[in-house]
Amino acid sequence: MLPYKFISESRVGELLEWEPVVDAVEHALKSVSTGCAFQSPRVKIVLPESNLLYSTPGYLKDDKYGALASRVMTKFPSNRRLQPPRSALNANISLMDESTGVVKAIIQGNELTDWRTAAVSVVATKHLHKEKPKEILAIIGAGIQGRIHAIAFQTCFKFREVRIWNRTGKRAVDLARKLNHELKTDAFVSCETVSDCVKNADVIVTAAMAKEMLVKHEMVKKGAHINAISVNPSGTDLDEETYRISKVFCDHWTGVEHELQHIIAFGAKFVGQVGDVIAGSVQAPGAGETSIFQSLGMAVEDCALARLIYDLDQIVK
Numbered sequence: 001m002l003p004y005k006f007i008s009e010s011r012v013g014e015l016l017e018w019e020p021v022v023d024a025v026e027h028a029l030k031s032v033s034t035g036c037a038f039q040s041p042r043v044k045i046v047l048p049e050s051n052l053l054y055s056t057p058g059y060l061k062d063d064k065y066g067a068l069a070s071r072v073m074t075k076f077p078s079n080r081r082l083q084p085p086r087s088a089l090n091a092n093i094s095l096m097d098e099s100t101g102v103v104k105a106i107i108q109g110n111e112l113t114d115w116r117t118a119a120v121s122v123v124a125t126k127h128l129h130k131e132k133p134k135e136i137l138a139i140i141g142a143g144i145q146g147r148i149h150a151i152a153f154q155t156c157f158k159f160r161e162v163r164i165w166n167r168t169g170k171r172a173v174d175l176a177r178k179l180n181h182e183l184k185t186d187a188f189v190s191c192e193t194v195s196d197c198v199k200n201a202d203v204i205v206t207a208a209m210a211k212e213m214l215v216k217h218e219m220v221k222k223g224a225h226i227n228a229i230s231v232n233p234s235g236t237d238l239d240e241e242t243y244r245i246s247k248v249f250c251d252h253w254t255g256v257e258h259e260l261q262h263i264i265a266f267g268a269k270f271v272g273q274v275g276d277v278i279a280g281s282v283q284a285p286g287a288g289e290t291s292i293f294q295s296l297g298m299a300v301e302d303c304a305l306a307r308l309i310y311d312l313d314q315i316v317k
């Protein structure tokens with residue numbers, strides 16, 4: 001018998017639904033603005049062959065989603081070439097008892113990472129693109145994050161059209177077909193060029209981790225909202241001018257200081273954390289203002305989800 005609960009990926013998949021996940025990450029995002037988030041900059045270790053190990057410990061003080069947790073994640077890009085292929089990112093979360101610090105659960109963390117990242121983009125869009133059109137969504141990159149963002153956004157907002165572009169076009173075609181089938185809709189379409197995908201889109205998600213800047217400012221509709229979720233220290237999916245002409249928001253200031261200096265060097269001005277807008281201390285972008293949410297991911301998001309999963313595991317049989 002293990003001295004802690006083990007919660008597997010398949011169990012996490014059974015437990016999660018969008019409404020509670022979005023609520024949990026909304027609490028986590030707000031916590032950075034209200035003094036309820038305790039977290040350090042992400043530790044990143046570069047391993048041989050450019051593989052990575054990330055560590056993100058944190059404590060979220062919150063009645064509903066409060067938790068003391070630490071996530072360890074590895075990124076081994078060559079996993080995609082294994083037979084059968086494996087995810088490049090692999091995460092596990094230790095959830096500790098808040099009064100003793102003793103581990104009470106180990107949660108496999110890939111589903112958790114996928115759901116929480118897409119839910120964070122949903123919350124950013126809700127608050128930064130409030131009362132603005134949500135007819136056309138463009139998704140750049142049809143990988144794990146592209147797929148989960150497509151599902152989350154369609155579940156939470158119901159866009160009329162969801163366009164998907166991918167470097168290898170067949171992946172975008174296949175994903176659109178699969179999602180139409182799974183979600184019983186015809187809203188998903190694939191696009192052959194980034195420009196066709198982004199043109200006139202109200203909301204854009206970039207999850208391609210491209211070496212070149214894929215989205216150029218002239219492609220982006222004035223007043224659109226962009227969720228830039230790729231974490232890439234050497235590049236961005238958006239061009240420099242898109243950053244300069246937009247109001248740019250982050251998840252947490254510490255992350256900006258430690259990981260986003262290359263974007264500040266473009267002349268981008270970060271105007272606040274999404275949590276500041278939720279808490280009412282920073283204004284949301286006005287009509288006609290283009291906005292970017294530069295997502296890094298942070299420990300308190302993992303805390304909120306770990307708590308939600310742990311609590312659901314106790315009650316859902």
Ligand SMILES: NC(=O)C1=CN([C@@H]2O[C@H](COP(=O)(O)OP(=O)(O)OC[C@H]3O[C@@H](n4cnc5c(N)ncnc54)[C@H](O)[C@@H]3O)[C@@H](O)[C@H]2O)C=CC1
Nearest residue numbers: 117141142143144145167208209210211230231295296297
């Ligand atoms: N902000 C956050 O909290 C999180 C961010 N991420 C980041 O999101 C990004 C996507 O992650 P996943 O979907 O898991 O990866 P993935 O490998 O499943 O998908 C990446 C997609 O980008 C495309 N791509 C790769 N290189 C490209 C290039 N040079 N040009 C154009 N397209 C290219 C691939 O075809 C693939 O469809 C990564 O940068 C990852 O680090 C992932 C999880 C959380």
Ligand SMILES: O=C(O)C1=NCCCC1
Nearest residue numbers: 054113117231296297298
């Ligand atoms: O989930 C996170 O947080 C990630 N951080 C850095 C790299 C991609 C995922």
